Amino acid sequence: MKRIALLGMPNTGKSTLFNRLTGAGARIGNWPGITVDLLSAKVLLGDSLVEVVDLPGIYNLHGFSEDELVVRRFLEAQPVNFLAVVLNASQLDRQLALPLQLKGLGIPMLVLLNMADEARHLGIRVDTAHLEQVLGAPVRLVSAKYGTGIEAVRQELAGLLHAHPKLQRIDTRAFAEDDQIERELDALVSRSVHAPVLIPPSATDRLDRLLLHPWLGLPLFFGIMFGVFQTVYSLGAPLQDGMGWLLGHLKEAWIEPAAAGLPTGLRSFLMDGLYDGVGTVLTFLPIIAVFFVVMAVVEDSGYLARAAFLVDALMSRLGLDGRAFVMQLMGFGCNVPAILGTRIMRSPSLRRLTMLMIPLSLCSARLQVFLFIITAVFAPRAAAVALFSLYLMSFALAFLTAFLWRGRFAGSEPLLLELPPYRMPTFRFLVLEGWRATLQFLRGASGFIVLGVVLVWFLTHYPFDAAPAGPDTLAGRMADFMAPVFSPLGLDSLLAIALLFGFVAKEVVIGALAVIYGAGGGELASLLAGRLDWVQAYSFLLFTLIYTPCLATLSTIRQESKSWPFTLLALAWPLALAWVASFAFYQGARALGF
Numbered sequence: 001m002k003r004i005a006l007l008g009m010p011n012t013g014k015s016t017l018f019n020r021l022t023g024a025g026a027r028i029g030n031w032p033g034i035t036v037d038l039l040s041a042k043v044l045l046g047d048s049l050v051e052v053v054d055l056p057g058i059y060n061l062h063g064f065s066e067d068e069l070v071v072r073r074f075l076e077a078q079p080v081n082f083l084a085v086v087l088n089a090s091q092l093d094r095q096l097a098l099p100l101q102l103k104g105l106g107i108p109m110l111v112l113l114n115m116a117d118e119a120r121h122l123g124i125r126v127d128t129a130h131l132e133q134v135l136g137a138p139v140r141l142v143s144a145k146y147g148t149g150i151e152a153v154r155q156e157l158a159g160l161l162h163a164h165p166k167l168q169r170i171d172t173r174a175f176a177e178d179d180q181i182e183r184e185l186d187a188l189v190s191r192s193v194h195a196p197v198l199i200p201p202s203a204t205d206r207l208d209r210l211l212l213h214p215w216l217g218l219p220l221f222f223g224i225m226f227g228v229f230q231t232v233y234s235l236g237a238p239l240q241d242g243m244g245w246l247l248g249h250l251k252e253a254w255i256e257p258a259a260a261g262l263p264t265g266l267r268s269f270l271m272d273g274l275y276d277g278v279g280t281v282l283t284f285l286p287i288i289a290v291f292f293v294v295m296a297v298v299e300d301s302g303y304l305a306r307a308a309f310l311v312d313a314l315m316s317r318l319g320l321d322g323r324a325f326v327m328q329l330m331g332f333g334c335n336v337p338a339i340l341g342t343r344i345m346r347s348p349s350l351r352r353l354t355m356l357m358i359p360l361s362l363c364s365a366r367l368q369v370f371l372f373i374i375t376a377v378f379a380p381r382a383a384a385v386a387l388f389s390l391y392l393m394s395f396a397l398a399f400l401t402a403f404l405w406r407g408r409f410a411g412s413e414p415l416l417l418e419l420p421p422y423r424m425p426t427f428r429f430l431v432l433e434g435w436r437a438t439l440q441f442l443r444g445a446s447g448f449i450v451l452g453v454v455l456v457w458f459l460t461h462y463p464f465d466a467a468p469a470g471p472d473t474l475a476g477r478m479a480d481f482m483a484p485v486f487s488p489l490g491l492d493s494l495l496a497i498a499l500l501f502g503f504v505a506k507e508v509v510i511g512a513l514a515v516i517y518g519a520g521g522g523e524l525a526s527l528l529a530g531r532l533d534w535v536q537a538y539s540f541l542l543f544t545l546i547y548t549p550c551l552a553t554l555s556t557i558r559q560e561s562k563s564w565p566f567t568l569l570a571l572a573w574p575l576a577l578a579w580v581a582s583f584a585f586y587q588g589a590r591a592l593g594f
Helices: 014-022 066-077 097-103 116-121 128-135 150-163 178-192 203-211 217-259 264-282 285-300 303-317 322-330 335-344 348-360 364-377 380-405 427-461 474-489 493-502 508-517 522-531 534-546 551-561 564-591
Strands: 002-008 039-045 048-054 082-088 109-114 139-141
Touching: 002 014, 002 066, 002 150, 014 039, 014 048, 014 109, 014 150, 039 150, 048 150, 082 097, 082 150, 097 109, 097 128, 097 178, 109 116, 109 128, 109 150, 128 139, 128 178, 139 150, 203 217, 203 303, 217 264, 217 285, 217 303, 217 364, 217 380, 264 427, 264 508, 285 303, 285 364, 285 427, 303 322, 322 335, 322 348, 322 380, 335 348, 335 551, 348 380, 348 551, 348 564, 364 380, 364 508, 364 522, 364 534, 380 534, 380 564, 427 474, 427 493, 427 508, 474 493, 474 534, 474 564, 493 508, 493 534, 508 522, 534 564, 551 564
Parallel strands: 002 048, 002 082, 082 109, 109 139
Antiparallel strands: 039 048
């Protein structure tokens, strides 16, 4: 099969262009190095089926970070028909060094000057004809964000495949010397790029004076994040209620009558187990989509890179840097890609300390548990405050973890950070992001959820002659065994069973509660509100926030750290921290009379 390698520097919109060309759902983020794995998609160009490989963003071919080595190894080992090199048209003075390096490899290239709309807005003109002459490759202006020039790029790619039908291997001995490239770069920029002598202050400059203010920057950041969580709760809660109503209506009008003639045990399994358990989890699909859409606005706008800059001084005192903070923010979506993102760090110790911190991020799987419990137990006015406090607790415990373990995982590496201009994501991108997040949730969690609720139903109903979830069932016996551990935290035995299944995946917790209590949706919320006061509920949420990462996260930590002892530490440390934090909160709140 024919193959095209798509590569370029971070923040050039490479992944956006990849998605435009292929229709694939690659993760897009306005943060250097976020694409840390090899993403590929097959697309029909002309009469050829072509594999387009999206390589991690790199600054040059001579670096030693994990993502730079991934690109280097790929170029050394994998034959390609040609290279598609993506550059930021408004930053060519810093970016043309990469195609000059690639020119020395002797592989055909297509140079795509992305963000041409931004370059025009800044008054920058590019002499593409001269660039083509010097680079020996076609040069095209495009805007991946708005789709400008994409169809012409497809035609250009098809023409290049026709001209270069055979896969070619790169002769790595052909790399040019760095000093020679620097001389060529200066001459090429002065001849091909025409920029105004003085670029007037932009909206980005004016916003940065406020958002990066030495004193106001951090308070504004946490205020913005509180606004994000308030928006998620305000928009998501009604959608969650609507989905719950729809599932309840389907159950009463269609599912229960259809299952009425089935044997009692099978009907209980289908209705109280599968339908209530899985259905309760499915009510969170709208709110997960809302969360990712809102976070996409913050992330794609360029603000997360500035968050890294704001906290870099604080993180350095913890043995980390601003990149670790951004990885933690990425962990709000899912811990797994955030842990993969640590590959942008060269220092192994810095990577491990960051990996130890990331699982304390309040991921979307935990978010659904929190939203359900908070909506059920807390007053509407206190709900957003409770949710925001858990995010603050996530930060605090992550910082505490870094502080306590910084001596064991000491590392020193300077932070190289490029702040992109502020950009408003397009409506199309936001819709696709919400759709991608929903599908990713269904693909990644559906198997765990179904397996989890089936196991919970079995544990709460076996032996089948015992009262469901009663003391004589397997679940009841397990609960009695774990009671001395969880009762000091204010958690009853049935809540402990749900937490046990959260070891597999946090998405299972709410489904497990629905099966354990034999109720789904609004009925489960009312039941929990009657059984838990706010202190018990918050203790449960605090334990859920901190305790052992899910199996997928632990597997990724093992893969990235290549160390079983470190993986066991990543398993044991959050579990111990969760028990201590919940114990301190619950006992302290009771001692104060709450």
